[in-house]
Amino acid sequence: MFTTTNVLNAECHPQPRLSALLACGDNFMPSTWHMPVSKTPFRYAVAIRDENKTYDLVHQLKEFSLNFMDFSYVKSMEISGSMHGGKKFQATGLTPKKATHIQSTLIEEAFMIYECKLIEVANFGDHDLFIADVLCIHNKKIENVSPTLFLGRGYYETTSKNPKRIERV
Numbered sequence: 001m002f003t004t005t006n007v008l009n010a011e012c013h014p015q016p017r018l019s020a021l022l023a024c025g026d027n028f029m030p031s032t033w034h035m036p037v038s039k040t041p042f043r044y045a046v047a048i049r050d051e052n053k054t055y056d057l058v059h060q061l062k063e064f065s066l067n068f069m070d071f072s073y074v075k076s077m078e079i080s081g082s083m084h085g086g087k088k089f090q091a092t093g094l095t096p097k098k099a100t101h102i103q104s105t106l107i108e109e110a111f112m113i114y115e116c117k118l119i120e121v122a123n124f125g126d127h128d129l130f131i132a133d134v135l136c137i138h139n140k141k142i143e144n145v146s147p148t149l150f151l152g153r154g155y156y157e158t159t160s161k162n163p164k165r166i167e168r169v
């Protein structure tokens with residue numbers, strides 16, 4: 001039996017969603033509204049709400065990095081998502097890393113990082129959609145990554161590490 005609504009409430013998000021740390025300048029914030037939009041060239045989109053400091057920074061600097069974090073860093077996700085700007089590296093204990101193609105910071109502890117250069121912005125409401133070329137991908141190729149999945153309202157999860165391969169017919 002369905003319950004039917006025309007308003008987006010907490011139960012109406014398709015979750016869990018893969019969460020990453022989106023950095024611009026020397027600031028960063030958790031991001032779950034992100035997705036690839038082209039394979040060749042490789043392009044990626046992130047949606048950022050106008051109240052966030054990162055929103056202004058990406059408009060200004062026209063670049064960002066997306067840092068995919070292991071579940072062991074989940075506390076950093078919550079801490080950086082509860083601050084607007086400020087000393088987030090200090091607050092989370094994470095380490096800044098110099099990028100190779102952009103000026104914005106990367107996060108050393110990430111297992112994979114995209115360095116992104118903005119190519120287009122579109123507004124559809126309280127978030128802007130920032131579309132970027134992925135100029136460079138850093139990958140630690142760690143076999144046993146536990147991805148950070150966000151369930152909303154402070155809840156996080158990771159995968160079971162028991163993937164099932166479904167044979168194609």
Ligand SMILES: Cc1cc2nc3c(=O)[nH]c(=O)nc-3n(C[C@H](O)[C@H](O)[C@H](O)COP(=O)(O)O)c2cc1C
Binds near residue numbers: 055
């Ligand atoms: C797990 C998680 C995922 C989030 N995803 C997004 C997102 O995709 N877009 C967004 O605008 N805000 C998102 N937020 C909220 C921002 O990360 C939060 O408002 C943060 O404090 C903004 O930091 P800033 O003001 O320094 O940019 C998310 C928060 C959490 C905890």
